[in-house]
Amino acid sequence: MARTPLIAGNWKMNLNHLEAIALVQKVAFALPEKYLEKVEVAFIPPYTDIRGVQIVIEGDKLGFAYGAQDVSVHESGAYTGEISAGMLAKLGCTYVVVGHSERREYHSETDELVAAKAAACHKHGLSPIVCVGEKLETREAGDHVGFVVEQLKGSLAGLDKGQLASTVIAYEPVWAIGTGKTASAADAQEVCAAIRAALTELAGPEIADQMRVLYGGSVNSSTVGELLEQPDVDGGLVGGSSLKPDEFAQLSAIAAGGPLP
């Protein structure tokens, strides 16, 4: 089945709320609307930017989606510094990245916590983008496929088939993030195919076939075309290149089927 590619720009901890609005406007200026019929483009800014991003996207009917980089497992209450899924849903978010390797590494997030965050998203109609990926030593030992599949199963534990259907997976080999080393298209396909096989086990072929599996790690306009030609790669979770409006517009256009004129 044809899956609409998703290009999600994870800004990480970059851009204040004024810079955020300017970036969305520049991408909208560079990327003619017709491309959005063939690719879904989402912005994943820091929490403080989401309101501004919402206003410019909704106000100008830009056709982009947006979301958050993390979420609390708690609903509300005395959890200083936390942001709930309900708050993000109220702001019109579609997506929430959960289990990014930077959160797993710097905030000691476990598969169990990631699964709880994914469940919190679903409770409020948000689609989690569940991130998985191996470190360099695991790849060098040749254990990357088994590692990623186990991490995936742990990070989706407890989700029912309906929830899985509206979950996005992002395969991000840690050694390729922010390093300029993109996994080869064949490397990405190998793991994304194993992810889809695991999703088939969990949710059945019909649902697994409609779920999007993204690749992330130094994606840019030169690499996105070949990555998306792979049968199990359905888009990109894009870090550094999402902060450059012309580059992000170009790679989104390529994901839609052709470069900008």
Ligand SMILES: O=C[C@H](O)COP(=O)(O)O
């Ligand atoms: O979430 C995005 C990924 O961590 C990839 O970041 P990158 O494109 O800067 O390598």
